[in-house]
Amino acid sequence: MNPLLASRGLSAGYGGTTVVWDVDIDVHEGEVVALLGANGAGKTTTLLTLSGDHPASDGEVHLFGQPTKAPLSVRASRGLAMVPEDRSVFSGLTVRENLRVSRSDQDQALELFPELVPLIDRKAGLLSGGEQQILSLARALSRNPRLLLADELSLGLAPKIVSRLIEAVSDAAVNRGVGVLLVEQHARQALRVADRVMVMRRGRIVLNLTAEEVGKDLSLLEDTYLTG
Numbered sequence: 001m002n003p004l005l006a007s008r009g010l011s012a013g014y015g016g017t018t019v020v021w022d023v024d025i026d027v028h029e030g031e032v033v034a035l036l037g038a039n040g041a042g043k044t045t046t047l048l049t050l051s052g053d054h055p056a057s058d059g060e061v062h063l064f065g066q067p068t069k070a071p072l073s074v075r076a077s078r079g080l081a082m083v084p085e086d087r088s089v090f091s092g093l094t095v096r097e098n099l100r101v102s103r104s105d106q107d108q109a110l111e112l113f114p115e116l117v118p119l120i121d122r123k124a125g126l127l128s129g130g131e132q133q134i135l136s137l138a139r140a141l142s143r144n145p146r147l148l149l150a151d152e153l154s155l156g157l158a159p160k161i162v163s164r165l166i167e168a169v170s171d172a173a174v175n176r177g178v179g180v181l182l183v184e185q186h187a188r189q190a191l192r193v194a195d196r197v198m199v200m201r202r203g204r205i206v207l208n209l210t211a212e213e214v215g216k217d218l219s220l221l222e223d224t225y226l227t228g
């Protein structure tokens with residue numbers, strides 16, 4: 001089976017300085033790939049480049065079997081959804097309006113995230129951080145993407161919300177065949193649902209293991225990425 005997303009030798013940077021080198025990533029249908037790494041390792045730059053929101057300086061991206069250099073809007077129309085690091089809700093709009101402007105299927109969003117029902121007419125800016133992140137994920141998943149790129153969904157949130165978000169991502173993969181590339185600081189949370197784990201260090205992929213290979217022993221993983 002061809003991967004939904006494949007990069008080969010992907011490099012990217014800012015203002016002529018390369019910060020991500022030679023990244024090979026494959027994400028298959030129904031697969032959750034966790035991308036771990038210390039702060040500044042290059043995870044966000046990798047996701048932005050894979051999504052078309054940031055230019056590659058070298059290498060290739062194949063999306064749904066086709067090489068692409070298209071911008072994010074075009075990749076999104078083909079079935080890529082991105083939940084970026086900064087919560088991407090419109091704070092002056094209500095939950096309902098947020099779903100509408102992102103052309104999400106509102107019924108599906110509320111079915112996936114019933115906790116949004118009582119909040120539907122509340123301004124997104126008045127929601128808690130966790131609720132805003134649930135709304136971001138609801139917007140992404142209720143557009144029926146084939147591929148989801150999610151950057152630090154759990155950043156700064158309470159453990160209960162973190163589990164809820166990770167569980168929703170896992171459901172999308174298991175029940176709807178969505179391929180997921182999940183950037184996550186918490187290795188333990190990511191490993192609960194990941195099929196494969198990649199660790200990035202100083203702009204390069206230094207480990208690429210199946211969940212089975214990692215097993216229950218996180219020490220290898222944590223030693224690798226906590227040392228920056």
Ligand SMILES: Nc1ncnc2c1ncn2[C@@H]1O[C@H](COP(=O)(O)OP(=O)(O)O)[C@@H](O)[C@H]1O
Binds near residue numbers: 038039042043045
């Ligand atoms: N907009 C930017 N301009 C210049 N350098 C940046 C920018 N964003 C990130 N960087 C640098 O690129 C490197 C990788 O950052 P990033 O991809 O955000 O890592 P991570 O998401 O793993 O924390 C860091 O050294 C960071 O300082």
Ligand SMILES: [Mg+2]
Binds near residue numbers: 043
């Ligand atoms: Mg980041």
